Amino acid sequence: MDTRHSDKPGFTYQAVYRYLLDWIEAAPCDVEQRMPSLRDLAQRLSVSVSSTKYAYALLEDQGRVIARPKRGYFTVTRSAPLRREPSASLLDTVFASARQPGMLALGSDAPAMLLSLDKPLLMIERELARQYPRAQVPLYQPFGEPELRSVLAGIYTRSAQLCWQAEHVFIGADLRSMLELAVRALNLEGEVALVESPCSWAVLRQLQAARMTIIEVPLGDDGRFDLQHLQQLLSNAPVRLAVLSSTTNAPQGGLMPAEDKQQICRWLAEREVWLFENDGYGELCFHEAAPRYRDFADPDRLLVFAAFDKVIGAEAPYGYLLCKRHAERLQHVFLERGFRLSPIRQKAIAKLFTSRRVEQHLQRLRPLLRARMLYMKALLEAHGQGCLRIVEPQGGASLWLAATRPVDMRRVFERLLAQRIVIAPGEIFSQRGLLQGHLRLCYTLDWDKDIGQALQRLVKAIQDEAQTP
Structure with a gap:
């Protein structure tokens, strides 16, 4: 881009702004990235420092970048757009979605997440x-x-x-x-x-x-x-x-x-x-x-x-x-x-x-798993409104749940995916695609997030799907 002959902030900053916006969109969205300095950017684009400063100020007002004193400008982390292959199987879609930044994966089974070695x-x-x-x-x-x-x-x-x-x-x-x-x-x-x-x-x-x-x-x-x-x-x-x-x-x-x-x-x-x-x-x-x-x-x-x-x-x-x-x-x-x-x-x-x-680790991990299981069970009982049947597990890191009314958990999964919540529908645990009214929820997850609200959204998605003709 050559703007040397039109270097007026009222005109040039727009070109600088578009260049920076493209740079931000191409950068990883889940990791903070350092942006070019005012002087480096001005030299790269052959514009004045005032033009680059004005473009950065606009992006900062929009929440796309953040200025750190004596360090420069940095991108603001954001949720990744959902990318899905139309031909992907349900299993592949579940696990690809759970790995995307900004997703709350309620079905990811990782017992050592609570306590690892x-x-x-x-x-x-x-x-x-x-x-x-x-x-x-x-x-x-x-x-x-x-x-x-x-x-x-x-x-x-x-x-x-x-x-x-x-x-x-x-x-x-x-x-x-x-x-x-x-x-x-x-x-x-x-x-x-x-x-x-x-x-x-x-x-x-x-x-x-x-x-x-x-x-x-x-x-x-x-x-x-x-x-x-x-x-x-x-x-x-x-x-x-x-x-x-x-x-x-x-x-x-x-x-x-x-x-x-x-x-x-x-x-x-x-x-x-x-x-x-x-x-x-x-x-x-x-x-x-x-x-x-x-x-x-x-x-x-x-x-x-x-x-x-x-x-x-x-x-x-x-x-x-x-x-x-x-x-x-x-x-x-x-x-x-x-x-x-x-x-x-x-x-x-x-x-x-x-x-x-x-051995010592397991003596601590098992009670911790059981305590989180009981807590998750209590949340489901409090928010479930009778739409889920819960069988208390005797071990492991997950709850196996069944809808009390006919419902296709694949469609519930789709509803929740739009809200950036990922569940594991029951049919991925069957070679013949059975267990469509079931799902797996894990209690080894990020408990710093509002899990109660996520479970309420799950219940609402199940209720809405059950009422869909």
């Missing part, structure tokens, strides 16, 4: 980095860092009969990677899988990616299956794999009694069905002595999988699995995949366990 983990990592010079640390450990594998084997060993060795443990980039490799190693691609319903969306997506036929078995409000119905399914369908939660189901939150789990494991063993036990929320059950499927399962048809981030935090995203049978097949697929994970970070995670930091 990220800082202690990084402190231990820095100390270990000084103890282990880079040249002494192997860069390639395809099955995971030996110390962490050994620690996990010890943690999962319950007795001489229920024991694990380090060679049974494999560590990878994340939970979904572990599922992918486990299904491939055990030749389960394209087979029939049985899952609890509602089911983790990550599990469903990975089974779909493996071209598996998925049979969904509904859970009652008490967290139990209809055992007679389950037995018929196992008798009539060629099920090769069952994916079940170790303690409380996520997101439903129920806790199945030990006798039910024992019977289910007996039927799976009789039919030589692989049991994949999802232990991601196993330690977040409010009942510390809760029974696990692995207490009763056939060890030759058992694979346990989980990730560290639910308990430790975002700095520990790695997934892991334990499996006694077919170790050679697992080694083969892990060698093929070739994970390049930080050995120092894995050693630091191991130190968190051996120093009992994780």
Whole structure:
């Protein structure tokens, strides 16, 4: 832009203003950005300093920039415009929306958000980095860092009969990677899988990616299956794999009694069905002595999988699995995949366990989760006006809710999205798109925000949708 021949504030400031406005719109909206100085901008645009000052003053009056003494002008952070791909699935839309700045994500499940071990983990990592010079640390450990594998084997060993060795443990980039490799190693691609319903969306997506036929078995409000119905399914369908939660189901939150789990494991063993036990929320059950499927399962048809981030935090995203049978097949697929994970970070995670930091952390996290759950439940009861049925969970980080009147939660999600509130509709927890009258709300969220008002908006959106012809 050449304004050298028309450098009058009454004319030039408009061009400077448009230039700055374009600069602001192109900058990240959720992070404060330093603007060009008055003199730099005047030199860049070949205008007078008075023109740039006038343009900045106009933007400051409009709330687009802020002046900081002796530092200059800065952009004002603002909510991001909603960007949505028309072809995106509901699941992708939910998670893309939750990540946008300025959104209140009521359905994002992150237990460690309330209390994490990220800082202690990084402190231990820095100390270990000084103890282990880079040249002494192997860069390639395809099955995971030996110390962490050994620690996990010890943690999962319950007795001489229920024991694990380090060679049974494999560590990878994340939970979904572990599922992918486990299904491939055990030749389960394209087979029939049985899952609890509602089911983790990550599990469903990975089974779909493996071209598996998925049979969904509904859970009652008490967290139990209809055992007679389950037995018929196992008798009539060629099920090769069952994916079940170790303690409380996520997101439903129920806790199945030990006798039910024992019977289910007996039927799976009789039919030589692989049991994949999802232990991601196993330690977040409010009942510390809760029974696990692995207490009763056939060890030759058992694979346990989980990730560290639910308990430790975002700095520990790695997934892991334990499996006694077919170790050679697992080694083969892990060698093929070739994970390049930080050995120092894995050693630091191991130190968190051996120093009992994780154990002490869980003793604080579980009561905190339960207290926030009860508070969220009380808010829903106060504002719900009878439109939502609440079943108190026995663990985890979320409430599973059902509308008391017929309503499509996908449409409720759309209504709330326009108000910058994100919920997790129930149908993303079903491969067949069932559970349309349900939703997941998490109580591990930013409690500095007005959650009560957000829940009132949720209730109003449900009521408005229920009345829509």
